[in-house]
Amino acid sequence: FIQALRMPGSKSDQEDDEPKLSDAERKKLSLQETRRSLPIYPFKKDLIQAIKDHQVLIIEGETGSGKTTQIPQYLYEAGFTQDGKKIGCTQPRRVAAMSVSARVAQEMGVKLGNEVGYSIRFEDCTSERTIIKYMTDGTLHREFLSEPDLQSYSVMIIDEAHERTLHTDILFGLVKDITRFRPDLKLLISSATLDAQKFSDFFDEAPIFRIPGRRYPVDIYYTKAPEADYIDACVVSVLQIHATQALGDILVFLTGQEEIETCQELLQERSRRLGSKIKELIILPVYSNLPSDMQARIFQPTPPNARKVVLATNIAETSLTIDNIIYVIDPGFCKQNNFNSRTGMESLIVVPISKLSFSSSGISLSIVSSSANNPISLANEESTARMMDVTFLSKMNQDFVLYGCETWTLTVREEQRLRVFENKVLRKIFGAKRDEVTGEWRKLHNTELHALYSSPDIIRNIKSRRLRWAGHVARMGESRNAYRVLVGRPEGKRPSGRPRRRWEDNIKMDLREVGYDDRDWIDLAQDRDQWRAYVRAAMNLRASANQRAGRAGRVAAGKCFRLYTAWAYKHELEDNTVPEIQRINLGNAVLTLKALGIDDLVHFDFLDPPPHETLVLALEQLYALGALNHHGELTKLGRRMAEFPVDPMMAKMILASEKYKCSEEILSIASMLSVNGAIFYRPKDKIVHADAARRGFFTPGGDHLMLLNIYSRWADSDFSTQWCYENFLQHRSLKRARDVRDQLAGLMARVEIDLVSGASDTVGIRKAITAGYFYHVARLSKGGQYKTAKHQQTVMIHPNSSMFEDLPRWVIYHELVFTTKEFMRQVTEIESKWLLEVAPHYYKPRELEDSTNKKMPKMTGKSRAELGIH
Numbered sequence: 001f002i003q004a005l006r007m008p009g010s011k012s013d014q015e016d017d018e019p020k021l022s023d024a025e026r027k028k029l030s031l032q033e034t035r036r037s038l039p040i041y042p043f044k045k046d047l048i049q050a051i052k053d054h055q056v057l058i059i060e061g062e063t064g065s066g067k068t069t070q071i072p073q074y075l076y077e078a079g080f081t082q083d084g085k086k087i088g089c090t091q092p093r094r095v096a097a098m099s100v101s102a103r104v105a106q107e108m109g110v111k112l113g114n115e116v117g118y119s120i121r122f123e124d125c126t127s128e129r130t131i132i133k134y135m136t137d138g139t140l141h142r143e144f145l146s147e148p149d150l151q152s153y154s155v156m157i158i159d160e161a162h163e164r165t166l167h168t169d170i171l172f173g174l175v176k177d178i179t180r181f182r183p184d185l186k187l188l189i190s191s192a193t194l195d196a197q198k199f200s201d202f203f204d205e206a207p208i209f210r211i212p213g214r215r216y217p218v219d220i221y222y223t224k225a226p227e228a229d230y231i232d233a234c235v236v237s238v239l240q241i242h243a244t245q246a247l248g249d250i251l252v253f254l255t256g257q258e259e260i261e262t263c264q265e266l267l268q269e270r271s272r273r274l275g276s277k278i279k280e281l282i283i284l285p286v287y288s289n290l291p292s293d294m295q296a297r298i299f300q301p302t303p304p305n306a307r308k309v310v311l312a313t314n315i316a317e318t319s320l321t322i323d324n325i326i327y328v329i330d331p332g333f334c335k336q337n338n339f340n341s342r343t344g345m346e347s348l349i350v351v352p353i354s355k356l357s358f359s360s361s362g363i364s365l366s367i368v369s370s371s372a373n374n375p376i377s378l379a380n381e382e383s384t385a386r387m388m389d390v391t392f393l394s395k396m397n398q399d400f401v402l403y404g405c406e407t408w409t410l411t412v413r414e415e416q417r418l419r420v421f422e423n424k425v426l427r428k429i430f431g432a433k434r435d436e437v438t439g440e441w442r443k444l445h446n447t448e449l450h451a452l453y454s455s456p457d458i459i460r461n462i463k464s465r466r467l468r469w470a471g472h473v474a475r476m477g478e479s480r481n482a483y484r485v486l487v488g489r490p491e492g493k494r495p496s497g498r499p500r501r502r503w504e505d506n507i508k509m510d511l512r513e514v515g516y517d518d519r520d521w522i523d524l525a526q527d528r529d530q531w532r533a534y535v536r537a538a539m540n541l542r543a544s545a546n547q548r549a550g551r552a553g554r555v556a557a558g559k560c561f562r563l564y565t566a567w568a569y570k571h572e573l574e575d576n577t578v579p580e581i582q583r584i585n586l587g588n589a590v591l592t593l594k595a596l597g598i599d600d601l602v603h604f605d606f607l608d609p610p611p612h613e614t615l616v617l618a619l620e621q622l623y624a625l626g627a628l629n630h631h632g633e634l635t636k637l638g639r640r641m642a643e644f645p646v647d648p649m650m651a652k653m654i655l656a657s658e659k660y661k662c663s664e665e666i667l668s669i670a671s672m673l674s675v676n677g678a679i680f681y682r683p684k685d686k687i688v689h690a691d692a693a694r695r696g697f698f699t700p701g702g703d704h705l706m707l708l709n710i711y712s713r714w715a716d717s718d719f720s721t722q723w724c725y726e727n728f729l730q731h732r733s734l735k736r737a738r739d740v741r742d743q744l745a746g747l748m749a750r751v752e753i754d755l756v757s758g759a760s761d762t763v764g765i766r767k768a769i770t771a772g773y774f775y776h777v778a779r780l781s782k783g784g785q786y787k788t789a790k791h792q793q794t795v796m797i798h799p800n801s802s803m804f805e806d807l808p809r810w811v812i813y814h815e816l817v818f819t820t821k822e823f824m825r826q827v828t829e830i831e832s833k834w835l836l837e838v839a840p841h842y843y844k845p846r847e848l849e850d851s852t853n854k855k856m857p858k859m860t861g862k863s864r865a866e867l868g869i870h
């Protein structure tokens with residue numbers, strides 16, 4: 001059941017509940033006034049009562065209603081901390097934890113870190129006195145390791161539950177379990193969107209407390225055609241709004257720090273050029289690594305006669321509320337982590353919505369060759385396949401794709417597209433006359449793919465007309481505008497005069513005749529999972545688009561400018577959200593759960609269980625890393641790994657440094673890798689100098705060693721800011737690396753590893769890296785391409801890597817980023833024989849044999865022995 005919403009108490013009821021303010025200075029009074037104006041305020045009394053009446057309560061209220069900042073204070077005022085216990089509140093994002101706690105400390109008139117504090121990875125700003133503690137969900141997850149019953153808390157708030165991050169999802173299961181044996185612990189699940197019912201069901205029908213939002217209307221504008229360069233489009237839109245629209249602040253959504261910095265630079269430059277022709281424009285960035293003093297600036301009120309423009313990541317979607325935003329610019333991109341459970345590969349994907357609609361450059365094509373993609377399995381998976389085709393292809397700017405050797409799928413966005421297709425491609429390639437094709441197509445108009453395939457009529461038709469490469473177009477779904485061409489198996493005679501080729505080559509040749517370029521080809525190799533990942537990433541976007549628009553209507557009627565077409569919004573964005581637990585690598589989570597003594601993960605109480613294969617893969621990976629034994633139990637190494645708040649591969653790398661006597665170096669590398677923000681500074685007007693400075697840091701061996709080199713030289717400069725400036729390095733990022741390093745060094749003491757340095761060459765360092773990241777190995781294959789060692793996926797060295805021109809035979813990479821291709825970031829050269837040394841249960845000598853050069857003599861038993869391969 002859902003408890004009916006109580007009506008708010010009248011204002012006069014509330015007044016005697018007001019906290020007695022010791023310090024009554026004016027500023028603080030106005031803060032209290034602001035607090036009273038929040039939508040949650042009238043519900044204060046009822047909310048406290050509901051919390052007293054129920055152990056678990058689901059709270060739903062629009063972003064900005066005051067859930068995060070007010071509820072902990074209400075609880076404090078109501079005496080929930082009197083027995084010396086704390087109120088905890090989790091946030092999915094670190095910036096939110098920092099900024100919200102700063103705000104609450106200010107509202108309560110205390111110093112941040114005393115009564116009100118925050119704790120995030122690598123940074124604990126709390127003390128003995130802390131009674132309201134904000135933390136990231138990952139931090140609370142780790143706190144379970146030291147305090148499995150959360151004994152020091154009287155209330156735990158799982159905030160932003162709708163974000164469904166991996167850690168939040170796991171916390172659901174853990175806290176649900178605790179409420180059973182700690183009846184005194186209050187649990188609040190707070191969410192900004194309408195999924196409260198699902199949480200209620202999970203928590204044994206916990207009542208839902210709804211806080212009605214206040215919203216002003218938001219007008220939504222779309223672009224007429226997709227934008228080619230969305231950063232530029234953002235800049236232009238901001239300036240247009242600034243020049244033509246009434247005052248009111250602007251919020252722009254971008255995908256990350258680098259983009260935000262680019263946009264900021266462009267805006268500064270262009271508004272400078274406009275000079276006094278425009279009013280003052282205050283440009284402020286927000287992203288997760290922004291230092292706190294900069295974060296505070298986004299909340300400062302805009303001076304009169306000026307306009308503030310905030311460039312934010314999706315942190316401003318729900319976690320942070322910036323008042324007085326009237327205009328929102330949504331380019332429709334987001335960045336998402338994705339994990340391929342078949343190959344165990346994880347990559348960061350930037351998902352473009354705005355490219356969905358049309359490609360301006362004519363038709364392009366992808367090939368996927370895999371025998372698994374036969375028509376029958378496609379037909380069975382039709383709905384998935386259909387969705388993948390449309391969404392994926394349009395994102396890739398592809399009009400059609402070829403897969404299996406029998407099926408040809410194409411998406412045609414409009415009737416016009418179809419005509420282009422018929423004229424340009426079908427007729428020429430297939431030698432069919434247009435009428436024939438469209439005639440057939442009309443007849444088949446409403447035929448299901450499955451029927452199409454199984455119809456003997458069609459097959460006969462294909463055979464009798466000896467269509468080799470093409471047959472018929474079937475419309476697969478009105479709504480999706482997807483078309484599929486079935487291609488007959490290449491049997492019978494080849495067109496005369498053509499040499500025997502692989503079927504892909506034949507088609508490529510055909511296409512070249514009608515004016516294609518090989519560069520238009522994207523060989524998706526054998527991976528349909530990649531598409532799936534892409535589609536999943538896209539699915540969250542419509543929900544995001546609505547949240548983003550909503551940010552414009554908090555204080556007055558607002559406007560939202562979407563830099564994509566209305567068509568794209570309507571047809572390409574899905575409403576579903578896929579929780580992180582179903583799409584990312586679970587290694588870290590599984591390791592912590594194991595360390596908590598939760599061994600049966602298959603039966604763990606998940607809100608949405610992760611796919612079985614993802615769990616299995618995580619277990620396998622932990623086994624390969626040596627964290628679990630073959631019974632799936634945590635090993636001594638695994639226990640030590642769990643001490644580190646980093647992913648298992650990095651934890652293993654750090655621990656392996658003991659054996660290779662290079663813990664100092666590995667710690668520097670690990671902290672530089674953890675910075676997760678730009679290290680190099682590349683101002684537009686000094687690109688040449690910046691790039692030269694960057695090249696100056698290149699270090700034989702690769703990027704990891706370059707990071708070490710940068711850190712060491714910075715340390716030699718006495719951590720000088722000036723030195724960073726002269727060398728075009730981001731001081732802020734390096735400073736953060738130093739903080740991370742200090743934390744890691746502390747943990748090293750805990751697992752009793754001495755910090756030593758002194759390897760004369762870099763082999764030990766690179767072996768330690770390999771001991772952790774042996775899953776991330778690629779080898780150079782023919783044609784200068786890299787393929788991953790285990791799954792033969794095509795990957796490329798990122799152009800920003802110092803190894804971009806080197807092309808060593810074997811490399812290890814830190815991460816993959818998928819934009820137009822799968823790129824390896826942070827690449828270092830290794831030797832394949834090390835893999836047998838550090839991961840003997842994962843790599844077999846046969847897999848590491850060199851197959852790139854067929855002429856090379858087979859390795860004899862003797863030479864193998866010389867290489868140390870057994």
Ligand code: ADP
Nearest residue numbers: 063064065066067068069070099103299321323
């Ligand atoms: P919810 O959690 O319901 O989304 P919040 O409690 O985060 O709402 O926000 C309530 C109000 O507090 C908003 O008006 C917001 O602008 C303000 N606020 C939150 N954090 C800060 C901050 N660091 N500085 C100034 N105002 C803030």
Ligand code: MG
Nearest residue numbers: 067068318319
């Ligand atoms: Mg909130």
